[in-house]
Amino acid sequence: MNSEIPRKWVWIGGLLLLALLLMLPFLVKNYRVFQFNLVIVYAIAILGLNILTGFNGQISLGHGAFYAFGAYAAAILMDILSVPYWATLPSAFAFCFVFGFVVGFPALRLAGHYLALATFALALAVPQLLKYKKIEALTGGAQGIVLIKPEPPFSFHFLDQPLSADRWLYFFSLAVAALMFLLAWNLLRGRVGRALIAVRDHPIAATAMGINLPVFKSMAFGVSAGITGLAGALSAIVVGFVSPDSFTVNLSIFLLVGAVVGGLASIPGAIFGGIFIQFVPNIADEISKSAPAAIYGLFLIAFMYLLPLGVMGGVKALWARLRSLAAG
Amino acid sequence: MEALLFQIFSGLANGIIYGSVALALVMIYQATHHINFAQGEMATFSTFIAWALIHEAGWSYWVAFFFTVAVSFTGGLLVQRIVLRPMEKAPVLTNVIVFIGLLLIFNALSGMLFDHTIKAFESPFPKESALATRFFAAHQIGSAGVLMVMLFALFAFFKYTSVGLAMRAAAQNPDSAKLVGIRVSWMLGLGWGLAAAIGAVAGMMVAPIVFLDPNMMAGILLYGFAGALLGGIDNPLGAVIGGLVVGVLENLLGAYVIGTELKLTVALVLIVGTLTLRPNGLFGKKVVTRV
Numbered sequence: 001m002n003s004e005i006p007r008k009w010v011w012i013g014g015l016l017l018l019a020l021l022l023m024l025p026f027l028v029k030n031y032r033v034f035q036f037n038l039v040i041v042y043a044i045a046i047l048g049l050n051i052l053t054g055f056n057g058q059i060s061l062g063h064g065a066f067y068a069f070g071a072y073a074a075a076i077l078m079d080i081l082s083v084p085y086w087a088t089l090p091s092a093f094a095f096c097f098v099f100g101f102v103v104g105f106p107a108l109r110l111a112g113h114y115l116a117l118a119t120f121a122l123a124l125a126v127p128q129l130l131k132y133k134k135i136e137a138l139t140g141g142a143q144g145i146v147l148i149k150p151e152p153p154f155s156f157h158f159l160d161q162p163l164s165a166d167r168w169l170y171f172f173s174l175a176v177a178a179l180m181f182l183l184a185w186n187l188l189r190g191r192v193g194r195a196l197i198a199v200r201d202h203p204i205a206a207t208a209m210g211i212n213l214p215v216f217k218s219m220a221f222g223v224s225a226g227i228t229g230l231a232g233a234l235s236a237i238v239v240g241f242v243s244p245d246s247f248t249v250n251l252s253i254f255l256l257v258g259a260v261v262g263g264l265a266s267i268p269g270a271i272f273g274g275i276f277i278q279f280v281p282n283i284a285d286e287i288s289k290s291a292p293a294a295i296y297g298l299f300l301i302a303f304m305y306l307l308p309l310g311v312m313g314g315v316k317a318l319w320a321r322l323r324s325l326a327a328g
Numbered sequence: 329m330e331a332l333l334f335q336i337f338s339g340l341a342n343g344i345i346y347g348s349v350a351l352a353l354v355m356i357y358q359a360t361h362h363i364n365f366a367q368g369e370m371a372t373f374s375t376f377i378a379w380a381l382i383h384e385a386g387w388s389y390w391v392a393f394f395f396t397v398a399v400s401f402t403g404g405l406l407v408q409r410i411v412l413r414p415m416e417k418a419p420v421l422t423n424v425i426v427f428i429g430l431l432l433i434f435n436a437l438s439g440m441l442f443d444h445t446i447k448a449f450e451s452p453f454p455k456e457s458a459l460a461t462r463f464f465a466a467h468q469i470g471s472a473g474v475l476m477v478m479l480f481a482l483f484a485f486f487k488y489t490s491v492g493l494a495m496r497a498a499a500q501n502p503d504s505a506k507l508v509g510i511r512v513s514w515m516l517g518l519g520w521g522l523a524a525a526i527g528a529v530a531g532m533m534v535a536p537i538v539f540l541d542p543n544m545m546a547g548i549l550l551y552g553f554a555g556a557l558l559g560g561i562d563n564p565l566g567a568v569i570g571g572l573v574v575g576v577l578e579n580l581l582g583a584y585v586i587g588t589e590l591k592l593t594v595a596l597v598l599i600v601g602t603l604t605l606r607p608n609g610l611f612g613k614k615v616v617t618r619v
Contacts, residue, residue, distance in 0.1 A: 061428070106603070112424075113362065113420060114603050124550050124595075125596040128592050131589060264421075291436070294437070297430065297436065304415070305414065
């Protein structure tokens, strides 16, 4: 859709955005930086969910489970095996990829509601599984695991602000997110992406066109779980703490809310989703304790009516309208 | 032996509750072919209404009970008419997202209107009763009776009334049903109303056991799902039997095999196991769809 804007402006716009993103952590307080880190983490997790639910049409109400397992994988690797923090991310991805692939296999037999139900059950069971007594030595039981936030490898001051641990993690997360979004974009824009969408829209026709349904569906599950698991691992590093009660069924629901609000089957939509689920509850919390959930619920239903393709769908529609107006 | 019997009976007592929730789920499924994720929160909300009527307005239990059932029926009907009717032809994903939206809204409403403190909810049945035994408290016998009455009423409704027949027709073959003059869309609404009413009864039967708070139904809903699937999602009697089986299994496994900490995992394994090994449940009909 950028084809009609001169290439020069795209470059200038991109560079300005990059400069802004790089300066952002030095313009705000440390706590805000921490919140931005979480936005990035959620955006990656929503990207993962979106590959499965948005692009491939397999409804998951249990992606919080993969997020939780990724977080625990990272925490255990760092806590017990003293693996450096950056090395836990690929391990979490691999671990959750396998786990997702295994979950995706029975999911082949479950369509629509039933898959939603099975994954919902998974999400509900996760905190209990993590608290299980027999694996307490590993997971720390109900107490969870406390981690030390990694120190920045070098130090400098910019705009009178030091490069704190949170600011360093901001750049680290940003790089990881850029890599993930690039990977997802590369994966989805070509043959694989079209195949996933074909499977979503018309499985029988897709099979007739020579798409191997089981392979694509379980691979989508694996990749999606892997990316969300990696986001979970990143969250463990960024927050410096994992406990079973941070991964309740609400987390899975929030990820779904983020995916819907940002835009199902939209890659940049995941960023809006991340911003939404990080900041809207903060604002809504000031109204009342129950307000965030109510607002989430209203947003879900309102979006299904008004903007079924989410913020990104709305932006695209607006853009198309503006362009046709400009073209006269 | 004594301990085993005790576990089985207390499992049956829980199973009665799961059976009622499963029954409500089956009702919605029969009428609309959807699985309602908001069922548990709707039931909780109904129970809060009953609580407010009894404790704040001072009504007697049974008046409040029937009033709540009526309000829930109307509420369920309205939810379908207002929120879900435009979605009747929408894809499954859209429906699931709307159900999750409803779940969040009802949960938040319960919290906002009645706050998050845990409340005691009374049982309508006397504490001491000639019928109560060592294994069964009076409340459990009473709720079993209520469940039985509900099951028979539903059976009679679907089997012998013309509205029941129309509802079955609308669910099975909406297009042909429309041609013979059945108002299919209203039948869906009626299904939602009935399910909300059954959910309300289930909620009021659960509340004396687990206490009333906005998240009362979360775990119970999962067992209800497991029961409904085990019994066959299109079979009311199967749902009740499935609920009872789940209750007993949960208790026995909890007591002898895996401990009480992993009870929800039992439900998870049951759901995934049933869906992969026997997707139609024990008593469900095999559904064949045309391409």
